[in-house]
Amino acid sequence: MMSVVLRKYIPLVIVGVLGFFTIFSFPLDIKVFTDTSTQLGSWVMLLASFALGIGVINLFIVHGHPIMKKDKEKWPYSAALLLSLIIVFLIGIVDSVTGPSYKFLYDVIIGAGLLTLTALRGFFMFSAFTRAYKARNLEGGVMLLATLFVMMYQVPIFDSFLPQMSEFTKWMLDVPFVGVTRGFAMIAGIAMTIMAFKMLSGMDKSWMGREE
Amino acid sequence: MSFIENISRRFVFAVLIVIVVIPLLFPFPLPVPVGQHARNYYNVIKSLEPRSVVLYGLEVSTRDAENYPQEVATLRQLKEQKAVVIFYNFFQTSSMGTIWGYEDAGYLELKYGTDYVHLGFVPGEEATLASFVLDMVGVKPVDHFQNPTTTMPIFQYVHTINDVDLVIGSGGGMPGPNSWAKLVIIPYNKLGLLAVTAGQSTTMYDYLRMGVYKGALLGQRGCVEYETLIGQAGRATQLFAPLYLAHIVLIGLMVATNVAFWYRLSKKGGKQ
Amino acid sequence: MFIFVDGRLTLFVLMACMYGAAFFIGQWAKRGKTWYLRKMPAIDALVEGIGRATELGRPVHFSAGVDRAGPGDPDRAQAYPILKFVAENCAQRDCRLITTVGKADVYAICDQIVKEAAVTSGNPDWYKAEDVQFLGEDQFVYAAGVMGLLPQEKVATNYIFGYHRGSLINLLEAGKMNDCFQIGGMARQSGEMAFLAICCDYWMVLEEMIAAGAYISKDPGQLSTVATQDYVKFALLALMITGALLITANIDFIKRLVLL
Numbered sequence: 018m019m020s021v022v023l024r025k026y027i028p029l030v031i032v033g034v035l036g037f038f039t040i041f042s043f044p045l046d047i048k049v050f051t052d053t054s055t056q057l058g059s060w061v062m063l064l065a066s067f068a069l070g071i072g073v074i075n076l077f078i079v080h081g082h083p084i085m086k087k088d089k090e091k092w093p094y095s096a097a098l099l100l101s102l103i104i105v106f107l108i109g110i111v112d113s114v115t116g117p118s119y120k121f122l123y124d125v126i127i128g129a130g131l132l133t134l135t136a137l138r139g140f141f142m143f144s145a146f147t148r149a150y151k152a153r154n155l156e157g158g159v160m161l162l163a164t165l166f167v168m169m170y171q172v173p174i175f176d177s178f179l180p181q182m183s184e185f186t187k188w189m190l191d192v193p194f195v196g197v198t199r200g201f202a203m204i205a206g207i208a209m210t211i212m213a214f215k216m217l218s219g220m221d222k223s224w225m226g227r228e229e
Numbered sequence: 230m231s232f233i234e235n236i237s238r239r240f241v242f243a244v245l246i247v248i249v250v251i252p253l254l255f256p257f258p259l260p261v262p263v264g265q266h267a268r269n270y271y272n273v274i275k276s277l278e279p280r281s282v283v284l285y286g287l288e289v290s291t292r293d294a295e296n297y298p299q300e301v302a303t304l305r306q307l308k309e310q311k312a313v314v315i316f317y318n319f320f321q322t323s324s325m326g327t328i329w330g331y332e333d334a335g336y337l338e339l340k341y342g343t344d345y346v347h348l349g350f351v352p353g354e355e356a357t358l359a360s361f362v363l364d365m366v367g368v369k370p371v372d373h374f375q376n377p378t379t380t381m382p383i384f385q386y387v388h389t390i391n392d393v394d395l396v397i398g399s400g401g402g403m404p405g406p407n408s409w410a411k412l413v414i415i416p417y418n419k420l421g422l423l424a425v426t427a428g429q430s431t432t433m434y435d436y437l438r439m440g441v442y443k444g445a446l447l448g449q450r451g452c453v454e455y456e457t458l459i460g461q462a463g464r465a466t467q468l469f470a471p472l473y474l475a476h477i478v479l480i481g482l483m484v485a486t487n488v489a490f491w492y493r494l495s496k497k498g499g500k501q
Numbered sequence: 502m503f504i505f506v507d508g509r510l511t512l513f514v515l516m517a518c519m520y521g522a523a524f525f526i527g528q529w530a531k532r533g534k535t536w537y538l539r540k541m542p543a544i545d546a547l548v549e550g551i552g553r554a555t556e557l558g559r560p561v562h563f564s565a566g567v568d569r570a571g572p573g574d575p576d577r578a579q580a581y582p583i584l585k586f587v588a589e590n591c592a593q594r595d596c597r598l599i600t601t602v603g604k605a606d607v608y609a610i611c612d613q614i615v616k617e618a619a620v621t622s623g624n625p626d627w628y629k630a631e632d633v634q635f636l637g638e639d640q641f642v643y644a645a646g647v648m649g650l651l652p653q654e655k656v657a658t659n660y661i662f663g664y665h666r667g668s669l670i671n672l673l674e675a676g677k678m679n680d681c682f683q684i685g686g687m688a689r690q691s692g693e694m695a696f697l698a699i700c701c702d703y704w705m706v707l708e709e710m711i712a713a714g715a716y717i718s719k720d721p722g723q724l725s726t727v728a729t730q731d732y733v734k735f736a737l738l739a740l741m742i743t744g745a746l747l748i749t750a751n752i753d754f755i756k757r758l759v760l761l
Contacts, residue, residue, distance in 0.1 A: 055367065055368070058353065058356055058357045059357075123325045124329075128292065131291045135294050140242055140245060143245050144242065146483055148235075150487075161487065164483075165483065168476055171448070198434060198435045199435050
């Protein structure tokens with residue numbers, strides 16, 4: 018009985034009370050709501066930081082296995098990953114995250130790596146748009162035309178021999194497109210509001226896991 | 230025609246490499262007409278009084294992608310206007326990107342803590358942002374360099390969002406400019422500017438139309454227009470020629486593959 | 502105005518009405534009311550993809566997104582029931598499922614879902630801790646991890662749900678290069694949505710993602726959530742049309758009401 022109360026009802030009460038405090042702090046000008054909501058924002062920071070620790074533990078579990086089992090295909094990559102993690106961690110501890118070694122590491126290795134992946138994105142987009150973007154039906158054709166118009170709008174040379182295209186594209190982005198994005202935003206907003214209410218009030222307990 | 234329709238991925242990548250490398254080796258100027266959104270962006274910053282407080286939500290993790298030149302150009306104009314800048318990041322990787330940006334914009338000549346402060350990565354994304362704007366020092370008691378914010382000159386007169394004159398939402402996704410609009414600009418009726426990647430600009434048109442964001446840099450082209458206005462050709466202008474050519478070639482390839490596709494269908498009687 | 506912040510009274514009333522509607526329609530569902538959901542080919546194809554992977558003897562990959570956990574997050578809220586469904590089906594067929602997450606706090610939730618799916622489908626030994634992987638906090642670090650994982654593990658079926666930022670095209674093209682059967686979904690409007698249409702065999706966005714959990718489980722509570730959303734949308738649509746017509750006739754009653 019006590020374990021059911023602990024596992025089921027106490028988390029519901031905590032999440033519900035704190036969740037509704039945060040939600041109602043927005044339209045209501047009541048000091049206790051606003052102060053609680055501000056304080057909770059700091060707690061979220063703490064939780065997010067602890068969650069990072071869980072992620073690191075998972076990395077060691079997932080990549081420790083191939084190393085311990087001496088999996089010929091995987092262990093070098095897993096070892097490289099864990100070694101990099103340990104080196105960056107030690108540099109951060111010894112030199113601090115604002116020190117010159119960490120900055121060098123970031124500029125030369127991490128930043129360059131992220132830039133490489135961003136550049137790869139360009140290649141993939143080029144490949145996807147060229148090979149896979151075919152107008153197989155009416156909707157696909159409309160989507161393709163809209164894409165071509167927007168791409169031509171980004172390139173100033175098309176303005177000079179097709180000024181009507183750029184006017185039409187501006188209208189398309191300002192009028193029907195904005196209408197559609199507002200509709201999307203409304204749909205997502207309504208869904209989030211109702212789902213949040215159901216979870217916070219306990220009507221939907223799927224986030225708590227299996228019923229026993 | 231089947232060669233065009235089933236164009237090899239390797240061929241596409243080779244074409245892209247050539248059209249990007251040639252303008253880098255042989256740069257050529259490209260006139261870009263200035264659009265209304267970039268002009269509004271420039272005018273809003275131009276209208277700032279000296280010592281106006283700017284809260285800059287910045288997500289830059291790589292140099293040379295769209296947000297980085299936007300950051301450098303914006304900071305150059307903010308420095309001319311003698312604005313006070315507070316940097317805020319949703320992601321860890323953005324903290325370093327912020328530092329690259331303000332170093333390249335010449336902020337190291339200014340006084341840290343008085344003219345600008347780098348709060349760095351603030352965990353918790355939107356939940357923390359909503360609290361931060363009500364109590365900045367309480368939510369972020371130390372900055373990115375672990376200096377206490379309570380004793381900084383900026384935070385002797387900037388405590389909440391009411392003390393901020395301009396909010397700049399920069400980034401490419403969620404959380405990002407969307408979060409700044411929903412949680413800061415709309416509820417507290419603040420002046421807002423937008424600097425966003427081209428891919429995410431489509432999601433922000435609604436805010437521009439509503440007037441939530443008074444001006445915007447939309448992708449690299451927006452940044453090129455802005456660099457023209459501030460009279461300082463930066464990385465966006467230098468790298469615009471490859472983007473320009475890539476767009477033209479991609480449009481050509483898309484049209485060609487679709488023409489080949491429909492030619493094949495017409496020969497087969499419309500069957501795919 | 503009293504205890505309300507200026508300009509937010511109508512917002513409070515709208516929120517209260519939505520909550521009331523959610524409560525009463527939820528009670529209506531408990532008394533036996535059901536609602537019809539139209540066919541969603543993308544959800545129906547989830548099993549097809551798992552079947553393909555089982556026949557080929559290769560694993561299924563499920564991406565839960567690069568966004569934080571949050572109770573009102575539609576991407577996250579619907580990626581979890583889809584993950585549960587996929588995990589149960591994989592466990593029943595003894596097909597390996599590799600789940601990757603891009604945020605550390607989501608890892609714990611996904612791990613729990615996969616573990617429970619193994620138990621409920623009667624195959625508790627199917628679950629392996631190393632098959633639920635946290636790849637990295639940054640979107641491109643996560644993408645690099647998935648791009649490496651797909652050829653390394655010879656993944657046959659690639660499911661991409663939840664919110665991905667700029668890295669979505671990287672994941673989808675990597676899947677295409679590895680000849681994966683791909684299904685993707687996103688519940689938020691994003692510039693990346695077009696890539697789902699181009700690169701996935703089946704895809705779903707917004708409404709379909711939001712209704713995915715209800716479609717899979719046919720649970721009356723979840724169906725009532727979808728129904729509540731639809732009724733609220735109709736009501737707001739009626740309000741918008743009425744307001745637009747009145748404003749056109751120079752009557753700003755609804756506008757003043759909304760701005761209270």
